Amino acid sequence: MKIGIIGGSGLYSVEAFNYIGEEKIETDYGESSAAFKIYEYSDNRYYFLARHGINHEFPPHLVNYRANIAAFKRAGVDAILSFAAVGGINEDLNPGDIVISDNAIDFTSGRNHTFATMGNIHHIDITEPFCPELRKAVKESCASSGLNFSDKDVYICTNGPRMETAAEIKAFKKLGADIVGMTLFPECSLAREAEICYVNISVVANYAASISRNKLTADEVVETVKRSEDKLKRIILNIDTNAVENRKCDCRNALENTRISKNK
Numbered sequence: 001m002k003i004g005i006i007g008g009s010g011l012y013s014v015e016a017f018n019y020i021g022e023e024k025i026e027t028d029y030g031e032s033s034a035a036f037k038i039y040e041y042s043d044n045r046y047y048f049l050a051r052h053g054i055n056h057e058f059p060p061h062l063v064n065y066r067a068n069i070a071a072f073k074r075a076g077v078d079a080i081l082s083f084a085a086v087g088g089i090n091e092d093l094n095p096g097d098i099v100i101s102d103n104a105i106d107f108t109s110g111r112n113h114t115f116a117t118m119g120n121i122h123h124i125d126i127t128e129p130f131c132p133e134l135r136k137a138v139k140e141s142c143a144s145s146g147l148n149f150s151d152k153d154v155y156i157c158t159n160g161p162r163m164e165t166a167a168e169i170k171a172f173k174k175l176g177a178d179i180v181g182m183t184l185f186p187e188c189s190l191a192r193e194a195e196i197c198y199v200n201i202s203v204v205a206n207y208a209a210s211i212s213r214n215k216l217t218a219d220e221v222v223e224t225v226k227r228s229e230d231k232l233k234r235i236i237l238n239i240d241t242n243a244v245e246n247r248k249c250d251c252r253n254a255l256e257n258t259r260i261s262k263n264k
């Protein structure tokens with residue numbers, strides 16, 4: 001099967017696999033952040049995409065999320081493991097911790113956030129933003145890799161690229177958020193619109209504003225993710241791809257019964 005991997009800040013390749021080559025895929029929405037790096041491992045193909053570009057040139061609000069997801073769709077990928085570096089709001093979380101997000105809040109604005117167009121209207125159900133079966137497979141992979149993880153957490157997505165104020169973090173905490181990042185939306189909702197299974201795997205890179213006693217720096221984000229790179233690669237390596245291939249979730253029929261028509 002074809003599995004998509006989106007690498008966030010600090011994760012730019014998956015050297016453990018057999019590297020096949022690069023492929024640039026044209027989409028109706030422009031160019032993806034980078035060409036796919038394609039890997040092979042145990043009869044499966046892995047399409048790796050560096051979300052921010054290979055030189056980290058795209059800030060979170062300028063990533064062409066539609067082109068990225070459309071490119072996966074065109075490549076025939078129907079399951080995406082999406083990695084991200086986040087700030088920890090919940091004090092139980094520490095830098096280096098792995099979070100398999102349970103739900104999410106969208107605080108972004110001004111991004112091209114949907115494939116819906118005039119006359120092509122669909123209201124997807126995103127009650128559960130992440131594929132339950134991919135989440136299960138990732139959790140089992142963490143367990144078999146001997147990795148600790150947290151799976152009850154809510155990811156709140158801000159517009160960035162600035163970090164958050166102390167008051168914002170206090171407010172986000174009251175809203176029920178455990179981690180804060182800048183790239184989950186519209187990536188996860190576009191994947192659902194494209195009927196692709198999607199799971200978020202976050203690495204806590206730092207304590208969020210006011211949770212941290214120190215000034216937040218971009219370097220600590222990249223350094224923490226770099227230190228966690230081996231763990232992330234083990235998660236990818238140990239995923240039970242047979243279970244993923246035989247999943248029975250509804251993601252692949254996400255557009256069924258989502259259209260409102262005056263003829264109904």
Ligand SMILES: [Zn+2]
Nearest residue numbers: 131197249251
């Ligand atoms: Zn699914």
